[in-house]
Amino acid sequence: xxxxxxxxxxxxxxxxxxxxxxxxxxxxxxxxxxxxxxxxxxxxxxxxxxxxxxxxxxxxxxxxxxxxxxxxxxxxxxxxxxxxxxxxxxxxxxxxxxxxxxxxxxxxxxxxxxxxxxxxxxxxxxxxxxxxxxxxxxxxxxxxxxxxxxxxxxxxxxxxxxxxxxxxxxxxxxxxxxxxxxxxxxxxxxxxxxxxxxxxxxxxxxxxxxxxxxxxxxxxxxxxxxxxxxxxxxxxxxxxxxxxxxxxxxxxxxxxxxxxxxxxxxxxxxxxxxxxxxxxxxxxxxxxxxxxxxxxxxxxxxxxxxxxxxxxxxxxxxxxxxxxxxxxxxxxxxxxxxxxxxxxxxxxxxxxxxxxxxxxxxxxxxxxxx
Numbered sequence: 001x002x003x004x005x006x007x008x009x010x011x012x013x014x015x016x017x018x019x020x021x022x023x024x025x026x027x028x029x030x031x032x033x034x035x036x037x038x039x040x041x042x043x044x045x046x047x048x049x050x051x052x053x054x055x056x057x058x059x060x061x062x063x064x065x066x067x068x069x070x071x072x073x074x075x076x077x078x079x080x081x082x083x084x085x086x087x088x089x090x091x092x093x094x095x096x097x098x099x100x101x102x103x104x105x106x107x108x109x110x111x112x113x114x115x116x117x118x119x120x121x122x123x124x125x126x127x128x129x130x131x132x133x134x135x136x137x138x139x140x141x142x143x144x145x146x147x148x149x150x151x152x153x154x155x156x157x158x159x160x161x162x163x164x165x166x167x168x169x170x171x172x173x174x175x176x177x178x179x180x181x182x183x184x185x186x187x188x189x190x191x192x193x194x195x196x197x198x199x200x201x202x203x204x205x206x207x208x209x210x211x212x213x214x215x216x217x218x219x220x221x222x223x224x225x226x227x228x229x230x231x232x233x234x235x236x237x238x239x240x241x242x243x244x245x246x247x248x249x250x251x252x253x254x255x256x257x258x259x260x261x262x263x264x265x266x267x268x269x270x271x272x273x274x275x276x277x278x279x280x281x282x283x284x285x286x287x288x289x290x291x292x293x294x295x296x297x298x299x300x301x302x303x304x305x306x307x308x309x310x311x312x313x314x315x316x317x318x319x320x321x322x323x324x325x326x327x328x329x330x331x332x333x334x335x336x337x338x339x340x341x342x343x344x345x346x347x348x349x350x351x352x353x354x355x356x357x358x359x360x361x362x363x364x365x366x367x368x369x370x
Contacts, residue, residue: 024335025299026093026363027102035092035362036309037320043082046305046322047074048277049292052285053303053324063366064303086322090364092307095300097336104336106310108355109197109294109329111279111344113209116185116202124184126191128202131216131268132180135164153219164218168261182212182269189249192260193242195267197352198329199279201344211274220264222330228262242353265330278343281327289343294327299335300363302326308338310359312351319357336361 032038054068067089074081096102117124134155154161165176183202185191194200199213226240229248233255249256272279278286281294283302293306300306304325312319323340332339338361342348 023099024097025095026365027096028094030092030094030362032087032092035307037318038083038307041079041083041320041322043079043086043322044077046291046324047077047082049288049324049326050305052288053283053305053326055285056283057303061366063368067366086305086364089367090305091367092362092364095336095361095363097334102336102360103358104334104338104361106308106338106340106355106357106359107331108340108342108352110342110348110352112190112194112197112200112349113344114185114187114190114194114200114202116183117205118183120181120184123186126185126188127174127177127181128183128185128191128194128212129170129177129180129268130182130270132177135216135218135268136161137216153217163220165266166218166220166261166264167266168264170218170266171257171261180268182271183210188260189246189256192249193246194269195265198267198327199272201274209274211272211276211279212269213272213279214267215270216268217330218264218266218268220266222265223263224331225259225263228259232259241356246353278341281341283326285326287326287341289341289348290321291323292326292341293323294329294332294339294341295325296333296335296337297325297328300325300361302328305364306338307362307364308340308359309362310357313354313357325363 050071054064054071057064058068059065070089071085074085077085094102095104097104114128115124116128120127136154136156138152138154138161153164155164156162170176185202194212199211201209201211203209226245227237229235229245230237230240233248233252235244235248249259276286278288278292281287281292282297293308295302295306302325306323306325307320308323309318309320311317323338327339327341329339338359340352340355342352
């Protein structure tokens with residue numbers, strides 16, 4: 001009996017130990033030789049994205065400061081040089097979603113092109129707003145240190161701070177945000193998609209193309225309307241993707257606005273440099289196509305390299321590459337969850353719109369000097 005009790009106790013200890021090491025977040029170190037696709041990767045293409053992360057992280061972390069100083073000395077390194085640099089300065093850890101699960105959801109986003117004007121016309125009559133003058137942001141950490149990094153948004157109503165207007169309120173009453181119009185566009189569905197993507201471009205009547213990027217948000221939680229369509233429109237979860245959603249909204253104009261209003265979150269924009277290499281992500285650096293991902297910073301630190309192992313829509317071929325956690329998103333939640341930035345253009349729109357693949361993430365952490 002005593003021997004049985006000891007065995008049970010040892011088994012329980014092993015299970016508890018496994019729960020600690022295999023819980024959500026980074027797991028065991030994976031040798032570079034075991035990283036799927038690593039020996040054949042085109043790593044030199046990812047070098048500019050690494051330098052972008054360095055521009056923010058070198059000042060915050062001594063480990064990054066040292067490796068970034070060495071990175072700055074390498075001019076246009078080839079694949080072998082980048083591989084040697086990464087292997088010397090980082091270690092790869094398999095990201096886990098739980099005790100026995102390391103596979104998560106990989107989606108995509110892109111920069112859509114809209115058609116608009118700086119003034120309202122009969123064609124261009126749907127406003128794209130800048131940050132409203134009455135939007136308040138309260139940093140909760142200033143009041144409660146344990147809530148550092150948390151913030152709420154609202155507006156003043158008399159002497160009270162109340163929630164800011166929802167999407168439905170904003171779109172039903174144009175006078176609420178009158179005077180804060182940045183552009184006017186010709187398609188409310190395209191405007192909705194722009195808010196989901198977070199950045200895009202607007203072609204003006206004279207052919208000029210201007211860039212817009214995320215500036216702020218109304219403080220309401222993001223709700224994916226794909227699930228709303230599953231519940232109310234008879235669509236299956238498997239067939240939900242961006243092309244399907246856009247097609248349904250276009251084919252049901254009388255119901256479209258009510259469906260879009262179920263997502264109370266509303267994004268405000270600012271004009272940005274159209275000549276920049278990409279939109280600015282949450283890390284504060286330009287996002288490079290297929291080298292930047294949005295992640296949940298509660299599980300993956302912003303700026304770190306990540307080895308992505310997944311597939312592209314409609315293909316069984318591996319899609320493996322070195323990417324960088326340089327952005328976040330309202331729908332990107334969980335330890336094994338990533339949104340790949342595909343850039344702009346028809347191919348980017350196609351991949352981003354249909355991307356909902358299973359995949360694994362290997363997070364690369366700097367190796368601390370002894």
